[in-house]
Amino acid sequence: MARKRSELKIGVISLGCSKNLVDTEILLGKLKSAGAKLVDDPKKANTIIINTCGFINPAKEEAIDYILEYAENKKVIVMGCLVERYKEELQKEIPEVQAYFGTESWDQILEFLGLKKVEKVQRILTTPKSYAYLKISEGCNRLCSFCAIPSIRGKYRSKSIQELVEEAKWIAENGVKELCLISQDTTYYGRDLYGKNALLKLLEKLEDIEGIEWVRLLYFYPTDVSDELIDYIKNSSKVLPYFDIPLQHVSNRVLKSMRRGYGKDFVEGLVERIFSKIPNAVLRTSFIVGYPEEDTKDFEELIEFVQKGYFHWVGVFSYSHEDGTFAESLGDPIPDEEKERRRALIYEVQSEIIKEKYRGLLGKSFRMLVDGYDEEMNIVPVGRLWFQAPEVDGLCYLEAERLVKEGEMVDVVVKDFKELDLLVEEKSG
Structure with missing residues (x-):
């Protein structure tokens, strides 16, 4: 029997990336509009909803830990990426959970709780007033060998420019100064809806919104960072010259196995193009170490590339062996200890680079x-x-x-x- 609305004291736990956080904020808005009482402290709740990440092994382990922690003494509902991938296994292994729902299952959760669906509900922003995330699309059309996101989130689906502009205006009316555009692949935006890339058209509209002072673009796919996009950022008064471009590697052999669609020469040319047009640009990237076909020579090539100091920020991930991906067939031959050693070495190199960049900021x-x-x-x-x-x-x-x-x-x-x-x-x- 569904719990009566008056009894509902719901605590929501959001795990994983900023895209997951937006999903959680949508759920919070729907719950509040439907009459549920939201509590910040899960210990004071009688129902816990956990929005999970299922992308890599550490994220899966974190999600399982949270589920086990609360399932014993609370009514727990689990949603999100982990459920999309492993619903049957979860139902079997953790039957104490009241219900499992996939991604974008907000209305089904309301129905399960005995709450009425409410149309046209704004999400509840959980970030500081300084910034908020604007998720411009869902899913991904890339076929990278190591990534399970397309099988979890589906094909790329852009939100319309009109819908995004309305959402951004509402965000600005809440006093937010920085708009962070997020998706699985921001540079792919609009191709499914408009037949061609529409990111620049979207940016033109967002720049006109009063109150927004910074627009930050996150998650560029390298091959879609066009000269037109770089020029737009160069000439913009609001879009920051901050390039978040996950490269994953620089070895031609590893990149080919990863199915990334580019090689080392392209990466070096891309970096050169950005800095030639915007000398003060700041680059963030991410790399995967311990990929099944990464040998010592490949890793040394990656270290040498990082040492060139192109990047302010580098995220390094140990390869995670994911079910259902192409790379699964390659096995997982590199020991975790070696993956961690490589990861630590890159961070050690990058630590010295950021110190040098920071020294150049003193007094500015x-x-x-x-x-x-x-x-x-x-x-x-x-x-x-x-x-x-x-x-x-x-x-x-x-x-x-x-x-x-x-x-x-x-x-x-x-x-x-x-x-x-x-x-x-x-x-x-």
Whole structure:
């Protein structure tokens, strides 16, 4: 029997990426509009909804840990990517869970809880007032050998420009200053709806929205970073010259096996094109180490490429052997200890690079976007400069003689740094 609405005290736990977070925010909006009481502390809830990630092994393990932690004493509903991949196994192994739902199953969850579906509901933003995510599409059409996302999320499906502009205007009306565009593949946007790439048309519309000061583009596919896109970013007053381009590797042999559709010469040419047009551009990338066909020579080639210092930010992932992918047939011959050793070596190299880049910032002036206050003492303002994306690129700690507000833009000077974080002070006058 469905639980009565008056009894529902729901806690929602969101795991995984920012795209998953947007799904969670949509669910929160629907639950609230349907009359459910939302609680921040899961311990005070009588029903827990866990939105899971199922992309790589560490994410799966984290999701299972959360499910087991709450399933014993609470009514638990599990949704998201992990369920899309392993619903039957989960039902068998963890029968204590009340129900399992896949991605985008918000209305089915409401029905299960005995709540009425409400049309035209805005999501509840859970990020600081400084920034919010705008998910421009769902799914992916790429066939990378290591990736299970297309089988989990389906084919690429763009949201219309009109729908995205309306959502972005609503976000701006909530006082948000930075709009972060996310998807599995941002540079593919619009091809399914409009027959051709429509990212630049979308950006033109978003730039006209009053209140939005920064537009950050995340997750570019390398072969779709066109000269037109680079030129647009160069000439834009709001779109940041921040290029998040997951390269995954630089060895021709590994890239071919990964089915990425480009080689090392293309990667070096792409980096050169970006910096020739925008000398102050900031690049973020991600690499996979321990891929089944990556030998010592391939890894050394990758290390040498990182040492060139093109990137401010590098994410390194140990290869995760995923069911149903092409790479599954290659086995998983590289021991976890060796994967971790390679991962640590790249981070060690990149650590020295970011220190050198940060030394070049000392004494320079920037605008800082205030995200809030530090978590430990809640008295030091924290925020980011334009080349720091939320959650992944470090923070700025602000010395100020006044109270600053979440979402405020402050003129600052860089004084010092520690690891990925900067110490800044408000600029006088």
